[in-house]
Amino acid sequence: NAIDYDKVDEHTKFLIFPISVIGCGKTTTSQALINLFPESWGHIQNDDITGKDKSQLMKKSLELLAKQEMRCVIVDRNNHQFRERKQLFEWLDELKENYLAYDTNIKVIGVSFAAHDKLSEIRDITMQRVIKRGNNHQSIKWDELGEKKVLGIMNGFLKRYQPICLGRSPDNLFDLMIELDFGEKDSSLTNVKQILNEIHKAYPILIPDIPTPDRIDAAFRKSLEYKPTVRKI
Numbered sequence: 001n002a003i004d005y006d007k008v009d010e011h012t013k014f015l016i017f018p019i020s021v022i023g024c025g026k027t028t029t030s031q032a033l034i035n036l037f038p039e040s041w042g043h044i045q046n047d048d049i050t051g052k053d054k055s056q057l058m059k060k061s062l063e064l065l066a067k068q069e070m071r072c073v074i075v076d077r078n079n080h081q082f083r084e085r086k087q088l089f090e091w092l093d094e095l096k097e098n099y100l101a102y103d104t105n106i107k108v109i110g111v112s113f114a115a116h117d118k119l120s121e122i123r124d125i126t127m128q129r130v131i132k133r134g135n136n137h138q139s140i141k142w143d144e145l146g147e148k149k150v151l152g153i154m155n156g157f158l159k160r161y162q163p164i165c166l167g168r169s170p171d172n173l174f175d176l177m178i179e180l181d182f183g184e185k186d187s188s189l190t191n192v193k194q195i196l197n198e199i200h201k202a203y204p205i206l207i208p209d210i211p212t213p214d215r216i217d218a219a220f221r222k223s224l225e226y227k228p229t230v231r232k233i
């Protein structure tokens with residue numbers, strides 16, 4: 001029996017791959033979504049992975065996704081280059097059957113956080129945010145690295161950034177692409193709302209009802225207080 005991968009039903013599982021640079025709000029947006037769906041959505045951060053095996057990011061994500069109640073896992077990494085996006089799809093292919101039944105249907109949703117035509121605003125705002133984030137990050141510790149190093153790391157990501165290009169591999173492998181706009185004020189709140197709306201439209205089985213604005217607001221406010229638990233380096 002051939003597996004019908006187009007069929008989306010209550011057994012379908014979802015992965016979200018962000019495309020971003022540092023400070024665009026991946027972790028904040030992810031935490032807000034997890035606050036809304038604590039039982040069925042998960043969040044694995046590359047910044048929480050210590051040790052040499054980089055594929056642990058995908059292994060941990062699939063391990064979490066394999067839990068019966070889990071429907072969607074956010075694989076939180078910048079993936080700012082084609083090479084990194086390709087690597088995620090390759091790991092997924094390679095490792096999927098070690099964690100999930102061979103006939104599990106997985107849909108991959110891309111979320112582009114850094115609009116290609118807003119890079120100078122993104123640079124200004126993310127730098128202000130990361131200064132304010134201070135030491136509240138797994139590896140980018142303001143006090144230890146200092147301004148010059150942190151801004152250097154951030155600029156490196158901006159310089160190497162390859163925005164999504166849906167016509168070519170690997171970006172043509174996404175089942176759905178959500179292209180966020182980058183606004184200055186509470187962009188993560190706007191992001192959460194857009195993500196909920198677009199997933200609800202494309203995959204109502206995953207989000208049958210959009211949570212009320214009050215619940216979304218509360219989930220966002222809680223996510224702003226997020227503190228990492230792992231220390232890297």
Ligand code: GDP
Pocket residue numbers: 020021022023024025026027028029129130132133185186187188189223224
């Ligand atoms: P990441 O590097 O993409 O994971 O970015 P983070 O989610 O860590 O966000 C960087 C910093 O900006 C953190 O200190 C967040 O609390 C803050 N931040 C993210 N989104 C918003 C937002 O919508 N409003 C405000 N006021 N701060 C935000």
Ligand code: MG
Pocket residue numbers: 026027028047
């Ligand atoms: Mg982060």
